[in-house]
Amino acid sequence: MENDDLESEELDEFESEETDREIVVPGEVLTEDVEHFNPGRGTILNKERTKIIALNIGLKQIKKNYINVIPLRGFYTPRPGDKVIALVIDKNPVKYKLDINAKDTAILKPKNAVRRGKIKALRGGAPGSRRMEAEEFDIGDILVAKIISADRLNMPELTLVGKYLGKKEDGIVISIDPPKIPRIIGRNGSMIKLLKNLTKCNIFVTQNGRIWIKGENIEYERLLIDAINKIETEAHTVGLTDRMSQYIENEKQKRGIK
Amino acid sequence: MPLIINDVYPEKLFREDGKRLDGRENNELRPIKMEVGVLSNADGSAYLEWGNNKIYAAVYGPREVHPHHLAKPDRGILRVFYRMATFSVFERKRPAPGRREKEISMIITDCIEPVLFLELYPGTAFEVFIEVMDADGGTRCASTTVAALALADAGVPMRSLVSSVAVGKIDGQLITDLSGIEDKAGEADLPCAITWFNDELSLLQFDGDMSLDELNESLSNARKALEKIHQIQSDALKRKYTSILEEVKEGDD
Numbered sequence: 001m002e003n004d005d006l007e008s009e010e011l012d013e014f015e016s017e018e019t020d021r022e023i024v025v026p027g028e029v030l031t032e033d034v035e036h037f038n039p040g041r042g043t044i045l046n047k048e049r050t051k052i053i054a055l056n057i058g059l060k061q062i063k064k065n066y067i068n069v070i071p072l073r074g075f076y077t078p079r080p081g082d083k084v085i086a087l088v089i090d091k092n093p094v095k096y097k098l099d100i101n102a103k104d105t106a107i108l109k110p111k112n113a114v115r116r117g118k119i120k121a122l123r124g125g126a127p128g129s130r131r132m133e134a135e136e137f138d139i140g141d142i143l144v145a146k147i148i149s150a151d152r153l154n155m156p157e158l159t160l161v162g163k164y165l166g167k168k169e170d171g172i173v174i175s176i177d178p179p180k181i182p183r184i185i186g187r188n189g190s191m192i193k194l195l196k197n198l199t200k201c202n203i204f205v206t207q208n209g210r211i212w213i214k215g216e217n218i219e220y221e222r223l224l225i226d227a228i229n230k231i232e233t234e235a236h237t238v239g240l241t242d243r244m245s246q247y248i249e250n251e252k253q254k255r256g257i258k
Numbered sequence: 259m260p261l262i263i264n265d266v267y268p269e270k271l272f273r274e275d276g277k278r279l280d281g282r283e284n285n286e287l288r289p290i291k292m293e294v295g296v297l298s299n300a301d302g303s304a305y306l307e308w309g310n311n312k313i314y315a316a317v318y319g320p321r322e323v324h325p326h327h328l329a330k331p332d333r334g335i336l337r338v339f340y341r342m343a344t345f346s347v348f349e350r351k352r353p354a355p356g357r358r359e360k361e362i363s364m365i366i367t368d369c370i371e372p373v374l375f376l377e378l379y380p381g382t383a384f385e386v387f388i389e390v391m392d393a394d395g396g397t398r399c400a401s402t403t404v405a406a407l408a409l410a411d412a413g414v415p416m417r418s419l420v421s422s423v424a425v426g427k428i429d430g431q432l433i434t435d436l437s438g439i440e441d442k443a444g445e446a447d448l449p450c451a452i453t454w455f456n457d458e459l460s461l462l463q464f465d466g467d468m469s470l471d472e473l474n475e476s477l478s479n480a481r482k483a484l485e486k487i488h489q490i491q492s493d494a495l496k497r498k499y500t501s502i503l504e505e506v507k508e509g510d511d
Contacts, residue, residue, distance in 0.1 A: 021503070023499050025410060025419065025496060026415070026416035026417070027373075027416065027418025027419050027454045027455055028492070042415070044417070053417070053418070055375075055415040056413055056415055056416075057410055057413065057495055057499075071413055072499060073302065073411065073412060073413030075301070075319075075320065075412075075413065103319075103321060103322075103379060103382045104381075152378065152379075153381075179413070233502060234502055236499055236503070243506070243510075
């Protein structure tokens with residue numbers, strides 16, 4: 001089973017239970033005690049440096065002396081190291097262009113699309129000289145890729161060299177709101193393990209809000225999609241993991257799936 | 259034979275009991291209802307009922323700019339498209355965008371721009387589409403309010419919300435939140451908007467005549483009304499999530 005243990009470790013901070021589930025709106029004053037608190041993620045100091053205000057609609061979280069706002073809505077901003085599910089939308093001999101659900105299309109160069117473990121020796125070449133064989137893709141192909149460079153101004157660049165990366169031949173890809181991805185993974189990957197065990201599906205979650213699903217049969221896949229949609233709407237509630245296991249068991253009985 | 263109805267305004271804009279024609283006090287707002295997340299295909303959306311005004315706003319972005327020459331290489335742009343439905347006013351409105359719509363689109367853009375971090379999204383655009391389904395005075399203020407709400411719903415980082423209201427003068431008295439007929443027959447009309455992060459006016463237009471003292475008093479009336487509107491805005495944004503919280507709690511019990 002393909003797992004995202006790495007990702008869940010990275011995203012652990014968003015899934016902290018100490019979050020007091022207070023919903024804040026943009027411009028809301030989080031604290032006026034600037035001596036003891038620092039503005040963290042999703043917050044800003046006002047011009048006079050007397051207040052910390054929220055930038056997003058989200059949940060207020062106090063971690064040590066930092067105040068964060070965990071967004072409930074938003075868009076995906078590519079960061080180096082992220083794994084993404086990408087759709088090939090254009091190709092030419094020099095590069096592929098891929099849609100990664102961000103403001104810019106991403107670029108994949110053939111040198112980063114080398115087929116793993118298939119380095120052939122050149123016929124008649126010098127001993128030890130090898131030829132790299134780049135994989136060919138068509139428009140409409142779905143790839144799991146890793147971002148190697150991304151910034152504010154340039155188009156993000158992708159690579160297919162790495163574990164679990166490459167073209168997906170089967171399965172279903174669904175999209176959810178990118179800020180809710182940490183919830184699908186859960187604390188230390190608890191939610192994703194639960195979903196995998198109860199629905200017998202393979203899941204691959206990526207940070208751009210796309211989820212790849214492959215199950216034994218369509219009933220399980222449908223159940224999993226419904227469950228993911230439920231997690232998305234109830235992302236800001238407490239005790240979600242327990243509720244989801246109950247929900248899936250109930251739905252299994254209702255739908256007559258073993 | 260075409261139906262010709264002349265605009266006939268009542269001589270007095272106050273009733274005999276001292277209240278306004280729709281039964282409001284001088285500084286009373288019309289009933290306001292706001293809702294977010296009403297359009298599923300948009301990144302963010304909001305719906306507003308402000309008296310008889312009914313307005314939808316949808317936000318998309320950040321996304322590529324078309325036509326491409328409008329894109330700025332160093333920062334993003336905000337584009338607002340204010341449109342009135344043909345059936346929104348008494349006489350059929352021509353659907354092509356006219357001078358008035360372009361002006362209102364521009365003033366809403368300029369009004370909301372200061373609260374956004376456009377420098378973080380170079381080469382892209384945030385697009386706000388505002389559709390007025392029913393109009394009864396003060397649509398530019400209502401549109402500004404609902405556009406800020408839709409942007410917040412889309413998760414666009416904002417310094418604060420933007421609220422807007424019109425104040426004015428009818429029959430020699432200062433009033434808040436002009437309705438359609440008060441707007442047309444009144445003496446002065448003063449739409450204004452505020453950005454809450456610095457407490458500054460982001461929009462101030464003026465039509466009519468008013469003394470300087472009256473202007474100052476109008477603005478302080480507007481401030482009180484804007485605080486109420488800001489409260490309704492934040493409540494509407496939070497309600498989308500608190501309603502789910504309550505549902506879940508009921509399910510647990």
